[in-house]
Amino acid sequence: MTTHTYDDFPYRCLIRPDIQPRHLATLAALFNLQPPSLTTARILELGCGNGINLLATAQSWPQADCLGIDYSARQIAAGQKIIQAVGLNNIVLKQLDILDIDDSLGQFDYIIIHGVYSWVTPRVQNKLLNICQHHLVPNGIAYISYNTYPGWYLNQIMRDMIQYYHVHQFTDKIIRPLETKQLLQWVIDRNQHHQDAYTLLLQEQLTRLQKPDGDNYLYHDLLEEENHPIYFYQFIEQAKQYNLEYVTDIKFREGLSAWQTLKPRFSGDFVTQEQYMDFFSNRKLRMTLLCHQGLTVNRQLEPKLMSRFYVAAMPFLQPTDLPVDINSSATIYFQKPNSHPVPINHPLIKSALLYLIDIYPSNIFFADLVAYLYSQQLNAILAINELSKNLAEELLALFCQELINLDRHAIPRLPTQSSDYPTVIPLARWQATQGQTTVVNSLGQLGQLDEFTCQLLPHLNGQNNRAALLKVMKRLVEQQHVTVILNEQEVLCSQLAEPELLHILNLYLDETLQIITRHALLVA
Secondary structure, X not given: OOHHHHHHOOOOOOOXXXXXXXXXXXXXXXXXXXXXXXXXXXXXEEXXXXXXXXXXXXXXXOOOEEEEEEOOHHHXXXXXXXXHHHOOOXXXXXXXXXXXXXXXXXXXXXXXXXXXXXXXXXXXXXXXXXHHHHHEEEEEEEEEEEEEOOOHHHHHHHHHHHHXXXXXXXXXXXXXXXXXXXHHHHHHHOOOOOOOHHHHHHHHHHHHHOOOOHHHHHHHHHOOOOOOOEOHHHHHHHHHOOOEEEEEXXXXXXXXXXXXXXXXXXXXXXXXXXXXXHHHXXXXXXXXXXXXXXXXXXXXXXXXXXXXXXXXXXXXXXXXXXXXXXXXXXXXXXXXXXXXXXXXXXXXXXXXXXXXXXXXXXXXXXXXXXXXXXXXXXXXXXXXXXXXXXXXXXXXXXXXXXXXXXXXXXXXXXXXXXXXXXXXXXXXXXXXXXXXXXXXXXXXXXXXXXXXXXXXXXXXXXXXXXXXXXXXXXXXXXXXXXXXXXXXXXXXXXXXXXXXXXXXXXXXXXXXXXXXXXXXXXXX
């Protein structure tokens, strides 16, 4: 990745909940490791861009020490402005060549390397693994993402065609996005009667380039000089040269049930089995956790390990029908946004899920959840040891189905209602000032808010009481900057007299504050 490309066309930086240290620690513990506590952890992100992902970490863990390093001076300067605007003092961003990192960097509990490994030279790749070997504490966790074969073979066809076309036809980078789209459309039009894999790939790539961040994808995926996909087994061989051990992948739950069916057909160690899975799924990206060799990694998911976790419902998980009969084995479906409903018929698990939904966004330690459910039993149907065993088995299954979250740490008690001067976490307020409607919460999770709420968010800074907030809302409505949605229906505010408008805005403010609280965005 060249400085010229990276500074001229800055990579779009995102907050990724799945690579937040909170989740890395959970997965490591699930595979029988003892990852460092995050409370006072040192966390390093290499290739951090403007640091927005690390900012979410720093906000969630105010006593942690966060360091982000990136090659682009432009990205680091942008990130430092965000830090100043948000007011965090536990994060530092540095412009530095990865090859220049030395022993003075110190030791880290967690090292995060996302979107870098495949896009740098083999020399830099070796340096990245060397950093993980020498700068990771003995029980630390490193995370590295990388492009993989066989999935990247198809992408390689597209990449080679576009690079060859641009090298021979165009030197002006400004017109490259338009010319690329025209090239793809031309090829698609001439293959429109052939719905083969190649034509479908071209159409998929054209659709990708037509999205708002399509130019970013073009410059940093298709036109980047360095790109080195690799087979999973080859990456593991490279990691072993630096005494690093594979733990698991961020998305290990994908295809888990299918693999349990296929596994008896294939012999070999876990590397061989994982490589087979990549062939079966045509995987093109791995998101891998590593630890030092010598630690005991247990890749058999064992229910007994549930006893070391705090448990929480996934955000906005709900039963599809109410009321829920918790005393029968009748099937009830639970569903989170943008996902398929999951059938639950075990009375114990119905009760557990309803309780977790009720206390969300807080979590509860496994033993305390067992005690609560035991106290709720009618006629003490299950002995507490049997209840604990059954619950552990079911919770592990629910985690694999992504209905619940597991955590090595208790979630700090969050406000259940707003104060007289409502205050939302600083990073979410900053995101709202940038026109973003997907914002990060106190736990490093992302949530989608409506436009009106996002315009209101910067004013929830602890300096405005209810009367002041209503004035802000009234001004936004009068300037026609927002649409009011109340009880899932649009309100035509322009047709309302002022007393009625203020009544509607009062109701909307109540609903908005409830939503913000539910999103774990509220500080006070």
